[in-house]
Amino acid sequence: MMYFYFLPLLPLIYILYRILDQRRHQNCYILDYECYKPSPDRKLSTKFSGEIIRRNKHLGNNEYKFLLKAIVSSGIGEETYAPKMVFDGREASPTLADGLLEMDEFFVDSIDKLFRRTGISPSEIDVLVVNISMLATIPSLSARIINFYKMRHDVKVYNLTGMGCSASLVSVDIIRSVFKARKHTKALLVTSESLSLSWYNGNNRSMILANCLFRAGGCAVVLTNEPSVRKKAMMKLKCLVRTHHGAKEESYTCCTQKEDEKGFVGFHLGKNLPKAATRAFVDNLKVIAPKILPVRELARFAGQLLRKRWIKSSSSARPTINFKTGVDHFCLHTGGKAVIDAIAENLGLSEYDVEPARMTLHRFGNTSANSLWYVMAYMEAKKRLKKGDRLFMISFGAGFKCNSCMWEVLRDLDSKNVWDECIDSYPRSNLANPFLEKFGWLNNEDDSFVVPDDYEIPD
Numbered sequence: 344m345m346y347f348y349f350l351p352l353l354p355l356i357y358i359l360y361r362i363l364d365q366r367r368h369q370n371c372y373i374l375d376y377e378c379y380k381p382s383p384d385r386k387l388s389t390k391f392s393g394e395i396i397r398r399n400k401h402l403g404n405n406e407y408k409f410l411l412k413a414i415v416s417s418g419i420g421e422e423t424y425a426p427k428m429v430f431d432g433r434e435a436s437p438t439l440a441d442g443l444l445e446m447d448e449f450f451v452d453s454i455d456k457l458f459r460r461t462g463i464s465p466s467e468i469d470v471l472v473v474n475i476s477m478l479a480t481i482p483s484l485s486a487r488i489i490n491f492y493k494m495r496h497d498v499k500v501y502n503l504t505g506m507g508c509s510a511s512l513v514s515v516d517i518i519r520s521v522f523k524a525r526k527h528t529k530a531l532l533v534t535s536e537s538l539s540l541s542w543y544n545g546n547n548r549s550m551i552l553a554n555c556l557f558r559a560g561g562c563a564v565v566l567t568n569e570p571s572v573r574k575k576a577m578m579k580l581k582c583l584v585r586t587h588h589g590a591k592e593e594s595y596t597c598c599t600q601k602e603d604e605k606g607f608v609g610f611h612l613g614k615n616l617p618k619a620a621t622r623a624f625v626d627n628l629k630v631i632a633p634k635i636l637p638v639r640e641l642a643r644f645a646g647q648l649l650r651k652r653w654i655k656s657s658s659s660a661r662p663t664i665n666f667k668t669g670v671d672h673f674c675l676h677t678g679g680k681a682v683i684d685a686i687a688e689n690l691g692l693s694e695y696d697v698e699p700a701r702m703t704l705h706r707f708g709n710t711s712a713n714s715l716w717y718v719m720a721y722m723e724a725k726k727r728l729k730k731g732d733r734l735f736m737i738s739f740g741a742g743f744k745c746n747s748c749m750w751e752v753l754r755d756l757d758s759k760n761v762w763d764e765c766i767d768s769y770p771r772s773n774l775a776n777p778f779l780e781k782f783g784w785l786n787n788e789d790d791s792f793v794v795p796d797d798y799e800i801p802d
Contacts, residue, residue, distance in 0.1 A: 372576035418680035465492035474510035478537035509740025535561030536711035543609030550609035560710030598741035
């Protein structure tokens, strides 16, 4: 008879169960990932870089000087990768087939390896998100993957273009949103960039810089919201914040694809880029800091602010916030040496904190949106990622936008990855590129090296 007293509570118990069950399925886990390593014949050595520069007949003496300075100070080494058409000497006249070949090589290598290692069949993928900014085809690249792997007809597809170097976290945010609405879902994230059709062959200094920074790469990631895989998963997404300053004209125009005065298409990097990036970065931190930092650190920072306002003294120290109180590892976008230096200074990071980003820039270059996964792979190869650690990802992209997120490491990570063959040779104390030493004679007959005064080159 006592059971009848609980009957009125059954609807409430059922509602609570549904709420808790729904929340359990709204988590976003990384099951596994695979970074792409092109074949050794695609390595862009210093010697071959010099040959590529000599092939560009549009470059004058000043442009040679600019490229020398940019390459030497870029933080990029001699083992990065470039598309096949560059090695064929056809960078001045690439075709659509070159762009598709670059993507197919990545798709077949990385996605195949990921499916084999996880034991997941292509037919088990419920959501596919592809982000490749500089190549838009019909059918789409996502349709190309679906056709190749014969995925289900009801797979949910998102094909992103033009999102720039911050597209990976945009893709993660899309997957997270889908997970909130669907239980027992597996997602495949494919992130890369096409360099074949976006190689710049003119002499505009704000556009030839992109050829010095961007390199071939890619990453495929399997994510899921199934609670049963928590023990197998690598990481759990804790929070993600996206900041977009596209409404600001200065931010919108600092990174754009356009034609130069001679009709050559390239990627323009404006002088106002550092300023736009700083604004987006600060606004992003304002939102995510309360989500990832302990209350005591937020209270300490608030106390510093109040004290500075009461004292109103210009000599008092600027209030600072210690992100290390809530973050164990910093996964920074390898946009360039200047980008890494600026983030390190603003967040008060040590050389140990930025080592993964610096070494990734040296070994693989700026691989655009997928660079974050190479940085994370470096941490894993160095056995830094332990259960319970908190990993903070920060990325920047054209628009202009800054996206960041926090991952929780669910188990000690030490699996083999793209760094295995060379991880013992890192970190390196000397990251200087020998380009100037080998090709300084390209500038002047007297081997002098003078940086043009009319352009500011990042250190």
